[in-house]
Amino acid sequence: MNHSIMDPMIPHPYKIQRVIKETHDTFTLELKSIEKNGTFSFAPGQFNMLYIAGIGEVPISISGNPTKNGSLIHTTRAVGTVTKEMAKLKRSDVIGIRGPFGTNWPVKEAEGNDVLLVAGGIGLAPLRPVIYHILSKREYFGKIILLYGTRTPQDILFRKELEKLKSRLDIDIYVTVDRATRAWNGNVGVVTRLIPRAPFDPINTIAMICGPEIMMRYTITEISRRGIASENIYVSVERNMKCGIGLCGHCLYGTEFICKDGPVFRYDQIQNIFGKREF
Ligand SMILES: Cc1cc2nc3c(=O)[nH]c(=O)nc-3n(C[C@H](O)[C@H](O)[C@H](O)COP(=O)(O)OP(=O)(O)OC[C@H]3O[C@@H](n4cnc5c(N)ncnc54)[C@H](O)[C@@H]3O)c2cc1C
Numbered sequence: 001m002n003h004s005i006m007d008p009m010i011p012h013p014y015k016i017q018r019v020i021k022e023t024h025d026t027f028t029l030e031l032k033s034i035e036k037n038g039t040f041s042f043a044p045g046q047f048n049m050l051y052i053a054g055i056g057e058v059p060i061s062i063s064g065n066p067t068k069n070g071s072l073i074h075t076t077r078a079v080g081t082v083t084k085e086m087a088k089l090k091r092s093d094v095i096g097i098r099g100p101f102g103t104n105w106p107v108k109e110a111e112g113n114d115v116l117l118v119a120g121g122i123g124l125a126p127l128r129p130v131i132y133h134i135l136s137k138r139e140y141f142g143k144i145i146l147l148y149g150t151r152t153p154q155d156i157l158f159r160k161e162l163e164k165l166k167s168r169l170d171i172d173i174y175v176t177v178d179r180a181t182r183a184w185n186g187n188v189g190v191v192t193r194l195i196p197r198a199p200f201d202p203i204n205t206i207a208m209i210c211g212p213e214i215m216m217r218y219t220i221t222e223i224s225r226r227g228i229a230s231e232n233i234y235v236s237v238e239r240n241m242k243c244g245i246g247l248c249g250h251c252l253y254g255t256e257f258i259c260k261d262g263p264v265f266r267y268d269q270i271q272n273i274f275g276k277r278e279f
């Protein structure tokens with residue numbers, strides 16, 4: 001059953017199966033529908049509206065595996081009213097879900113090409129489904145490169161999973177932190193510093209970028225310098241949302257609605273407004 005087609009404004013009840021504390025301010029919820037026949041399918045990059053009764057509703061990307069239908073997974077950073085309440089939820093609590101909504105990362109278009117994923121902070125969560133998708137069809141893609149930057153080593157998301165992935169020989173993963181601790185022996189500096197030596201072929205690369213807007217802007221500058229064309233660059237844009245389905249106008253971005261025309265945009269389609277505060 002695809003909830004969004006049936007009644008997109010009505011939240012459906014999902015029970016929390018597991019809460020995973022990822023970092024000091026970020027947590028993952030594994031959810032299961034409590035409705036009869038309540039399965040869930042989505043494309044990498046899509047989001048749901050998560051509703052906590054009496055508190056409010058927020059858009060959160062789906063961070064789980066699109067090739068598995070079992071549970072629905074969201075990874076959230078607690079920053080404000082709703083997300084901080086969400087951080088207090090426990091196993092067996094129930095929340096409302098509407099979705100999936102929005103556009104997806106271009107995983108089909110990327111087939112036959114190298115794929116460059118660049119993530120900053122919580123931006124790794126919306127890109128994780130791309131990694132699952134690609135690894136499930138590994139032979140369809142060229143080189144896969146993930147560049148991931150966080151503020152400190154303590155902010156690295158999905159750490160064990162990244163370590164496991166790093167041991168594979170068919171994906172290149174580079175992690176960097178803005179500020180190192182004594183125990184950190186890895187790269188230090190902003191994520192864009194990893195771009196000059198990342199092993200992709202710019203002519204045949206699709207880039208997918210997710211993180212703070214300033215990080216995405218500098219990343220685009222660097223990868224353009226290396227020769228990736230703007231029509232091969234995709235970004236995920238965030239703004240406040242209410243309806244999630246193109247009705248209320250809350251997420252208007254130039255002439256586009258982020259909830260319905262995005263959140264994933266091809267860069268050349270929004271480059272005139274991207275990174276400008278007034279949008
Ligand atoms: C399509 C889409 C997908 C998203 N996916 C995710 C996701 O996978 N995981 C996730 O953690 N978040 C995600 N977000 C961001 C998330 O929706 C917001 O963090 C959330 O709406 C904040 O709501 P709140 O009520 O907790 O905070 P509010 O009370 O609305 O805000 C409190 C304070 O936090 C600040 N703030 C709000 N949003 C952010 C932010 N994103 N980063 C830093 N500070 C912020 C506000 O400026 C304000 O000062 C996504 C947003 C969009 C539009």
Ligand code: FES
Pocket residue numbers: 240241242243244245246247248249250251252257258259260
């Ligand atoms: S959130 Fe209502 S139009 Fe996008």
